Every structure is written in C-alpha cells, then in structure tokens.
Amino acid sequence: MHDNLLLRTDSYKFTHWNQYPPGTETVYSYFESRGGAYDQIAFFGLQYYLKRYLEGPVVTRDRIDEADSLLRVHLNDPEGRYFNRAGWEHILRHHNGRLPVVLRAVPEGTVVGNRQVLMTIENTDPLCYWLPNYLETLLVQTWYGTTVATQSRAMKRVILDYLRKTGDPSVVNFTLHDFGFRGVSSVETAGMGGAAHLINFRGTDTFEGVMFARQYYHEPMAGYSIPAAEHSTITAWGPDHEADAMRHMLDAYPDGTIACVSDSFDIFHACREIWGTELREKVLRRDGRLVVRPDSGDPPTVLLEVLEILGQRFGYEINAKGYRVLCPKVRVIQGDAIDYKMIGRILAALESRGWSAENLAFGSGGGLLQRVNRDTLEFAFKSSFVRIHGTDHDIFKKPVTGLDKISKRGRMKLVRKTAPEADATSPPQYETVGPEDPRPDEMVEVFRDGRLLVDQTFESIRKRAAIGVY
Numbered sequence: 001m002h003d004n005l006l007l008r009t010d011s012y013k014f015t016h017w018n019q020y021p022p023g024t025e026t027v028y029s030y031f032e033s034r035g036g037a038y039d040q041i042a043f044f045g046l047q048y049y050l051k052r053y054l055e056g057p058v059v060t061r062d063r064i065d066e067a068d069s070l071l072r073v074h075l076n077d078p079e080g081r082y083f084n085r086a087g088w089e090h091i092l093r094h095h096n097g098r099l100p101v102v103l104r105a106v107p108e109g110t111v112v113g114n115r116q117v118l119m120t121i122e123n124t125d126p127l128c129y130w131l132p133n134y135l136e137t138l139l140v141q142t143w144y145g146t147t148v149a150t151q152s153r154a155m156k157r158v159i160l161d162y163l164r165k166t167g168d169p170s171v172v173n174f175t176l177h178d179f180g181f182r183g184v185s186s187v188e189t190a191g192m193g194g195a196a197h198l199i200n201f202r203g204t205d206t207f208e209g210v211m212f213a214r215q216y217y218h219e220p221m222a223g224y225s226i227p228a229a230e231h232s233t234i235t236a237w238g239p240d241h242e243a244d245a246m247r248h249m250l251d252a253y254p255d256g257t258i259a260c261v262s263d264s265f266d267i268f269h270a271c272r273e274i275w276g277t278e279l280r281e282k283v284l285r286r287d288g289r290l291v292v293r294p295d296s297g298d299p300p301t302v303l304l305e306v307l308e309i310l311g312q313r314f315g316y317e318i319n320a321k322g323y324r325v326l327c328p329k330v331r332v333i334q335g336d337a338i339d340y341k342m343i344g345r346i347l348a349a350l351e352s353r354g355w356s357a358e359n360l361a362f363g364s365g366g367g368l369l370q371r372v373n374r375d376t377l378e379f380a381f382k383s384s385f386v387r388i389h390g391t392d393h394d395i396f397k398k399p400v401t402g403l404d405k406i407s408k409r410g411r412m413k414l415v416r417k418t419a420p421e422a423d424a425t426s427p428p429q430y431e432t433v434g435p436e437d438p439r440p441d442e443m444v445e446v447f448r449d450g451r452l453l454v455d456q457t458f459e460s461i462r463k464r465a466a467i468g469v470y
Contacts, residue, residue: 005058006067009137017084017130025126026387031119036377042153042465043118044108044196045145047456048216050447053138057097064088090127098450100125104443108456109464111427117412136381143379147372148196155340156200162347166323167358175361177203179335180369193369198222199465219458228259235264243274250282259291267294271306276313284329291331299334300349307355323356332360339367382407415439427468
C-alpha cells in the first residue's frame with residue numbers, strides 16, 4: 001500500500017486546481033448528513049484521518065516526483081500539464097511540506113441532528129485555494145465511523161428501552177457484541193468500525209477496534225471478550241460426541257462466562273438433553289455463566305423456544321417488572337441475522353411472551369459494520385464560500401432535478417438551540433447559522449497548517465455519545 005498523500009484523492013481532482021476562477025484565494029467547504037436512516041448523528045472518526053494521513057510534513061520531493069510520473073501516464077498527459085506540480089512544490093518550500101488548511105469540527109461523540117454542519121475546511125494560504133476540496137476524498141470517509149457509531153447508538157437505545165420495561169438496564173453495555181471483523185472490507189474498516197461501536201458498548205470480538213481506540217484515541221482497553229466456541233471446535237468432536245465437546249468447554253474454563261454455539265446439529269436437543277439434562281448439574285455447580293448460542297433459523301421463533309426449554313430445565317424467576325429471568329447460571333446470545341430492525345423484532349417477541357430482555361445478548365457482524373454506505377445517512381461535502389480577487393462570494397448548488405440536494409451557502413457555525421445548562425439527559429438541539437450569529441460555535445479548530453490542535457480521548461467521546469441514551 002502506497003503512502004503518498006498526493007495520490008489519495010479522486011482522479012478527477014488532480015485537474016481541479018486549473019478549473020477555479022482566476023484570482024481565487026479561498027475555498028471553504030463543509031460536511032453534513034442530509035438525512036437517511038437515523039435522525040441523530042453521532043460524529044466519529046475524523047481524528048484518525050487527521051493523525052494517520054494529514055498531520056505533519058506529508059509533502060516531500062519524492063512524493064511530488066512519484067505523483068508527477070504516475071499522473072503523466074494515468075491522465076494521458078506526457079507533457080505534465082494536468083498535475084499541479086507547482087502547487088505542491090509551493091507547499092514543500094513555503095510550508096515545509098505541511099498542509100496549509102484549517103479544519104473546524106464538532107467534538108467527536110457529539111450527537112447532532114441531520115442537515116447540520118459537522119465539519120468545515122478552508123485553505124490558509126491563498127495560493128492553495130485548490131487544496132480543501134483535494135482533501136475531500138479522505139475527509140468524507142469520516143462517513144463510515146460516524147455511520148457505525150450512529151447505528152450502534154440507535155441499537156443501544158432500542159435495547160435499553162426494552163431493558164427499562166422488562167429488566168435491568170445496568171447490563172446494557174454488554175448486550176451488543178461486535179462480530180464484524182471477518183465481514184468487513186479491510187483491516188482499516190475493522191479498526192474504524194470496531195472502535196465506532198465501542199463508543200456505545202463494551203463487548204467486541206473485533207480486536208482491531210480495541211487497537212484503533214488505543215492508538216488514535218488514548219484508550220488503554222476499549223472492549224472485552226470471553227472464551228467462546230465456534231462450529232469447528234464443536235463439530236471436530238463428531239455428531240456422536242457433541243455432549244463431550246460441550247462438557248469439555250465446561251472443564252476447560254471452570255470459571256467465568258463462556259459462550260457455546262449449540263446449533264451444530266439440533267439446538268433444541270442440545271438445550272433440552274445436553275445442557276438441560278446431561279450437563280445440568282455441571283453448569284449449575286460451575287463458578288460462572290454459560291451463554292448458549294443459537295446460530296440458524298428465524299431468530300424470534302428459535303429464541304423463544306430456546307428460552308422456554310432453558311427455563312424448564314434450569315428454572316427462572318419473575319422480576320420486579322413481572323418478566324421471566326433465567327437462572328443466573330444461564331443466558332443466551334443471538335449472533336445470526338442481527339441488525340437494527342431484527343433487534344426490535346426479537347425483543348418485542350420476548351416481551352410479548354413474558355421474557356425479560358436481560359436474558360439475551362446480541363452479536364452483530366455485517367448488520368453492524370458492513371451493511372452501510374455513504375448514503376445510509378446521506379453524507380455530503382460541499383463548497384459554500386469562495387474569495388476571488390479579495391471579494392467574498394457565497395456559493396451553492398440548487399439542481400431543479402434534485403431539490404433534496406440543495407447545498408448550504410456561506411460560512412457557517414453550529415450553535416445550540418437549547419441552553420448549555422439544559423437537561424443533560426437529553427442531547428442539545430443544534431442549528432447551522434451564519435458567522436454573524438452571536439451564539440458560540442460548537443465547532444472548534446482541530447487542525448491547522450499540518451498540526452493537530454485537539455487530541456480527544458475515547459472516554460470523552462463516549463460521554464458525549466451517551467447523552468440522550470440513558
């Protein structure tokens with residue numbers, strides 16, 4: 001994988017430096033969610049891109065030469081007319097290879113309604129007017145971490161609602177486990193998406209997310225896991241020795257919480273005859289908890305039958321809210337087909353049959369980290385202001401064929417509609433306004449001229465994202 005920032009943009013942007021009006025001195029652009037699946041957006045991931053790609057002296061003579069050589073071929077331009085070599089050499093000579101731009105952004109973890117500005121960028125050197133939108137391609141990738149953080153937070157709100165109605169809300173941080181590493185498109189995606197999920201929860205098997213939070217957000221240990229079986233470790237014993245495989249799990253891990261996939265052959269037989277009869281006393285004597293994992297079939301249907309069987313075999317109590325809770329030695333995790341909608345379907349089914357949501361945890365892979373795209377929250381990066389020959393101009397787009405794509409005009413601030421001292425259990429309401437508005441801007445400078453100005457911690461991001469959930 002190359003590490004040349006000059007080449008980390010869309011190919012058509014290589015030529016844009018020569019398309020702006022003569023005398024252009026400043027280009028100012030912004031980033032927003034224009035709508036989509038959720039109306040509360042949890043902003044996350046910008047700090048990674050700043051640290052990983054933009055911070056420090058990123059323009060070098062070797063990188064300029066490499067870009068020039070490659071783009072003469074790529075753009076069918078043997079004379080080198082299209083590549084902005086002079087612009088990059090100016091940055092190398094006059095800025096020591098650091099990028100002359102300033103970025104303002106809301107603190108990560110902040111929950112903002114859609115159609116509000118989340119980030120702005122403009123050049124600080126009038127000869128580098130072309131640079132802000134050259135960097136669009138990388139900066140817009142913040143859509144991914146923000147979308148996963150937003151979706152994970154929405155899932156948490158659903159789970160917490162059912163826990164409040166039927167059980168113990170204090171267990172919520174370990175009710176949605178990230179199973180997504182194998183299903184994403186890259187290690188970088190696993191890191192960003194895995195960390196985005198851990199803003200809201202503490203359980204994960206995507207260890208890359210833990211390392212991402214550690215390296216870029218100062219979090220020593222963002223998430224936790226447990227010993228758990230997979231089908232290979234059960235089926236390797238053979239169909240006639242499934243009970244031996246399950247007994248071995250109990251013997252190999254004599255204490256603590258363990259999870260065992262139990263549908264390799266017959267989930268109902270496993271719950272009734274193996275866990276619930278042959279190994280019942282061993283489960284009850286063990287110093288820890290067994291989490292039974294179904295992994296196939298229609299989730300609400302299968303889970304209700306599994307809960308009924310385990311309730312018959314291990315017993316249950318009726319909690320203060322009137323719902324059944326399994327013996328504390330046994331719980332269930334559903335890790336197949338889990339996404340935002342399925343979580344709601346399952347928990348509604350459990351509630352209707354008198355089972356508390358605290359009997360169940362979820363594992364989600366593709367539905368958490370992969371089945372999203374930039375249009376899930378309709379993210380857009382647009383220019384809204386230019387300065388040409390010293391004169392300021394607000395700019396915008398207003399296509400007659402797509403009024404939902406009308407862009408904002410001018411410089412902007414994000415301000416609170418509600419006072420800072422408002423109820424901290426509800427996220428503040430924000431609105432995008434012009435710079436003349438006297439209210440303080442919630443966006444702050446996070447990057448200027450190649451230097452990171454604000455280094456946010458994972459814990460501070462978690463606290464901001466939690467507002468309005470609890």
